[in-house]
Each structure stands twice: as structure tokens, then as C-alpha cells.
Amino acid sequence: MQNIKNNMQKNTKIKKPIDGRTQGGESWLYSEEVKEHFFNPRNFMRHGEEETFKFNGMGRAGSPACGDEMVIWIQVDKKTDPSSAKATEGEERIKDVRWRTFGCGSAIASTSALSEMLIEDGGLAIDDALKIKPQDIIERLGSLPDRKVHCSVLGDKAFQAAANDYFRNTGQHDRVIIAGSKVIDKELKITDKNIEEAVLEGVSNLEELQKKLKIEKINKDSIPEIEELIKFYNEKYFD
């Protein structure tokens, strides 16, 4: 009896026990909306569809902690005047989107919901789409358990990468948004992450990198560091 009492006292001393639900251990149920998206994902890239799907932006995101991976493809209506800095009303809308993931139910549901938000009502303008926060996705899903919120960030990040890819594809290097990586070339906004990804996709020298990132001329000052990183990542992954 005394033992049980001791154990009980022990338990109450743990301020925040780690559990698999929420931080507070409250609700861990999925909303109806989450289940609906999980069982019937919208705009999912089906097997073999990537051969025919037309897109001008592709982005990848992944969290090393859980082995998740997310890829998003977007088709954006181009500006009629590529030289103008800003798209006029109704331009640069996201016309179509596909995604695919290695992730869990929450990642599937939240990216499915995000994909709906991107293309409904004739498609969101890319600048507005970039303003979507994980909170907006969670709101649309009704809710997500706390511990699953980070899964919704995956789709969001992959979309940002896809938007950056679209900006590069259309020569708008100044519009590329950088987050969480080291900038190597300020003008062209090339980051260490860009180089790492390029190497993973087979780039082994400067020319190939330029081709991959659609860069015509690279700044002389950045070349040594870029070449160094290409070498570094090639050794890291392929030696």
C-alpha cells in the first residue's frame, strides 16, 4: 500500500509528462474535416501522372526527424508583361496543383486542404498564396492535435519552395523568399540549401548548377563558395 502511495506521489511530481497526444494530454481526436481529407485527398499526384501533368514550379520539403517528405507541383499563369515588377490584378494565379507525400495522416489532410485553398475560385494569386499560414490550414481543417501541427508546416514549406522554383523558372530571382538557410549569392538569392538539393538531383559542377537554377550569369565573387559547396555536398552524399 505504501508503495502504491509513493508511486502516486512520484507521478504527480512530473510536471509535463510526455504523451503521444497533446502537450496537455487533452483531445487527440481528428476532426471530421481532417478524416475526410485523409480518406479522400484532393489534388493528389497519382502514380504516373507526373509524366503528363503540366507545371512550372516544383518544391520539396522534409523533416529529418520523422522521415517525412513532401513534394508539390504548381502551374501558375504567367504574367503578360514579364518585365513589370508586379503582376496586375488577376495575373499569376495558381491554376493547378498536385502533391505527394511520405508523411502521416495529418500531413495528407493538411496538404489536401492547402491544395484546395490554392486553386479554388479561379486560383489564388501567388503572392496571396504565400501569405497562407499553417493557422489558416488548421482553421480550415477544424483543428489538429497540437503534436500534429508541425505536419501541416510540411505542405506549407513545400509550397514556398515550389513558388521559389516558379520565380526562378520565370527569371524573377528577386522574388525568391529565403527562410532557414544561408544565402551564398545575395543578388540571385542562392542558398546552401539550393546547392544541396541540386547536388542531390545530380549536379556536380558550376555549369550544371546554373542550368538547374536557371541562372544565366553568376556573380564572380560568389563562385568560389558555390564551387566549394558543390564539392562538399557531392563528397557528403556520393563518396
Add this chain to the structure above:
Amino acid sequence: MAKVKIIREKCIGCGTCPALAGGTFEMDEENIAIIKDNSTDDKETIQMAVDSCPTQAIVTEE
């Protein structure tokens, strides 16, 4: 405002906290979350980021 702290060793760089509360958190060059000097987020937003950290690397200081 609730004071928060990041345990660097626990952070896995998933980027959830700046995505939820960009006025308070950002990722540094090593892709680890850091706290900005002047937070512009409300208490609820910060708490949401604290609760959502997959490794519980953000702690609230009482």
C-alpha cells in the same frame, strides 16, 4: 508576454515555430530556432508554437 526559451539541443529545425509565430521565432544559419528581440505576437500565438513543437524544445519561463 510569456517568456520563452529554446533548448538548442532539442530543436530539429522543423520550422514550425516561425511558421506559426513568425514575430517571435526565426531560424538561424544552422537552421535552429532562435527568439527574436522584440516579439510582435500575442500570447495565444506564442503558446500555440510552444505546444506545437514536436520535440518540446520551447519552454515557457514562469
